[in-house]
Amino acid sequence: MKIIHKTLIALLMSALTMGLTTPGFSKDKRTREEVLWNDVPAAVQATIQANAAGGKVIAIEKETRRGAVTYEAEVKRSDGKLLGIEVAADGKLLSVEVEETDGDEKD
Numbered sequence: 001m002k003i004i005h006k007t008l009i010a011l012l013m014s015a016l017t018m019g020l021t022t023p024g025f026s027k028d029k030r031t032r033e034e035v036l037w038n039d040v041p042a043a044v045q046a047t048i049q050a051n052a053a054g055g056k057v058i059a060i061e062k063e064t065r066r067g068a069v070t071y072e073a074e075v076k077r078s079d080g081k082l083l084g085i086e087v088a089a090d091g092k093l094l095s096v097e098v099e100e101t102d103g104d105e106k107d
Helices: 002-020 042-051
Strands: 030-034 056-065 068-076 082-088 093-099
Touching: 042 068, 042 082, 042 093
Parallel strands: none
Antiparallel strands: 030 056, 056 068, 068 082, 082 093
C-alpha cells in the first residue's frame, strides 16, 4: 500500500512539474531582432510612414512575444526629436511616443 501511495505522489508531482513548464505557464518568451526596411510587411511600412511626421526611419526592430509579432521603428524628425512607433504585424498602430531630450547631456 505504501509503494502505491508513494508512486501516486511521484506521478502527481511529475504531472504538476510538467504542467508548469508548458507554454501557458512559462515565463514570457520574447525575442527581438533588428530588421531591414525591405523585410517589414507593406502594411507596417505604410503605418510607420503615415505616423513618422516626415522623419527618417533610423532603426526597426521585430519583436515576437507569445507568438504575436510587432514592429517598433525609431524615427528621427527634422526637429531632432526621436519617435518610437509600434505597429502590429497587420499594420495596426499600437503606439507613438516622442522621446524627450533635454539637450543637456551629462556624463
